[in-house]
Amino acid sequence: MNRKLCLLQNGTSVPRAAVPALSRDEFLDELLSALEQGWRAVSYFGVPEGVFLKLYCLLSSRGDATLGVMSTVVTTRIFPSLVAFAPQLHLFEREIAEQFGVVFEGHPWPKPVRFQNPVATPPGRKPELPERVGIMDFYRVEGSEVHEVAVGPVHAGIIEPGHFRFQCFGEEVLHLEISLGYQHRGIEQMLRGGPHPVTLKQMETVAGDTTVGHGLCYAMNVEALAGARVPARAHAIRGIASELERLANHTGDLGAISGDVGYLPTASFCGRIRGEFLNLTAELCGSRFGRGLLVPGGVNFDVSGELAAKIGQRLLVAREELANAVQLLWDTPSVMARLEGTGEVSEQTAAEIGLVGPAARASGLDRDTRRDHPYGIYSMSQIPVVTAKSGDVYARSLVRWLEIEKSLDFLQEQLAQLPGVAIQYPIGPLGPDRIAIALTEGWRGEICHVALSDERGRFAHYKICDPSFHNWTGLAMALRGAQISDFPLNNKSFNLSYCGVDL
């Protein structure tokens, strides 16, 4: 393999100058040929450099735990789109277009992502202000019997805002278009010149249900830029918090899926047991969501032998109760009839659009950052990856349950053998003019943060990619040909983040 990429590993940094700056055509050729050979686009984003725009593409090769990065300078307003050949790039190109006013020639779906103000505007051009949020050219199906259903931004429950536009023929959904941006808080813009004192708090709330997943990515980037080490004990505690986060959310999702097919016993039981996992996280650090636990260089709170034993004991009880609650789903024919065959996403579609996390694994894609690009404790202690075949709501539920079992095994193992004493090492200044890359496997899937430092060692640019950025398209595809009344069930089976995309 003779790639033009700069190769590096998860959680490391290299000088920015080491990232090859290819010509436009070289860049596009390299990107396409890498994707053809099984690499996957992890992130693809623009960075203003002087008066020019530089595009960075980050690719992942599963087999050898390697990441590759390359760049190209955009000197013209028009740039060729690769979406027709690589659909997994489609939202990345839309994001670059929205942030920098680049026109991706040949993009089949050139629409806003967040309706955000431009990050930078090419010289000599006026900044193009976005339309009001939600105002865009929605795809429409014509026909006398076709009707349109619009939902959101405010939803019926306590749910984040987003707009869904369905094209229906009777009950059948011909197409679902998802328009986000309502949660846009300007996080990446606020990071410029950082890290600031509030930066870690903002990273914990990129998607607040994934506090540990995003917080850890950020901590890894700061550590990589500073060349800092993390004590083994802190790695273990971070792993414990990550898996507790996964347990709480997977359990909540199984309960919510159960509720959406009208099966209340499991919905009720899981709703409570989810709380137990959150309460265990609060035993670690005082916050049910893991706020305040992570810090670059380690963790803020130790786990004593006594606390480890207490958590281990409560996990045993929770495991038994949860197994009992979830088994009801598989044993109840009326539940299984609603889960099986609903919202299918084929393995081919999942691979083409670049799904990640449980949604990808439910469609048969064998990808998990904890194994593919191991970091922290997962470099020492592996968690087996589980996949399913059918790609339907059942598969997405089953994968969650199997992952719960694996996480519980991992937790008992870690709690019984916490290594070392130190939980935090000091962090020095960040190295200047470097690029750091951190990937973690959040409960929704791969989270990617890329940090570029400037000549003073401050953030010149910081790019966040939540797994939902890859996966919202999966929900739209799952709805093709489905009944509109199955939307809530399909939606729960993906349970994607709005704020994680809107940033």
Added chain:
Amino acid sequence: MFKAILARVKQGHRTMRYPDGPIILPERFRGYPLLEAGACPPDCRLCADACPVGAISCAPKLSVDLGKCLFCPDCVEACPHGGISYSTDHRLAVNRREDLLVGAGDEQRLAQALQAKMLKLFGRSLKFRSVVAGGCNGCEADTNVLSTIGWDLGRFGIQFVASPRHADALWVTGPVTEHMREALLLTYEAIPAPKLVVACGACAINGGPFIGSPEVHDGVQDLLPVDLYIPGCPPHPATILDGLLRMLDKIK
């Protein structure tokens, strides 16, 4: 069916006795702050400087703005004198913004019951419409938790409903992004009067970790009249429930 009944027996009755029984929170939970101004050396500003959102003042006296506070451990870790720490007291909600300013030596202020006329209307049945205005899904998750069997919010006559037309009150989470401002105000308008507004979480009160971002409005206070402020990032479900029950005069 038989299996479901067996499971029901096994899982047991799990609704907590609160407010009739105590609520046990983890040792490390950070609730109402304990301020010992006597421990502070003159001109020491370590805690105030460590606070990432500027919630702490040292002059004229040591005080914490619970409306801004994220209840993170940074100030406690920065203070070597024991001047600031957090108790496990979850009771934090108040009716007035200024009551969120907690100074050393101050008496703890708690949410007060609604006035008699409003209490007559809402005391036995209060329906909320939730608008998530830029929230991170933390406040939303711990509000949702109240409807699970462990907390069973319905037993107090409180419920979240699917339409503003069915609601008595607006439940706001998030710092109010510019992109959600209009939807928030339209929802408020659509709720029949008289109506209440609850600001749940640091974001909705004052912007939370996003305070100062040009894309957000630093909370709901300049947009709508607020009847109950519930601090926290996110507030613990016990903090939320305590505030609601006090407002409805169900806890004295």
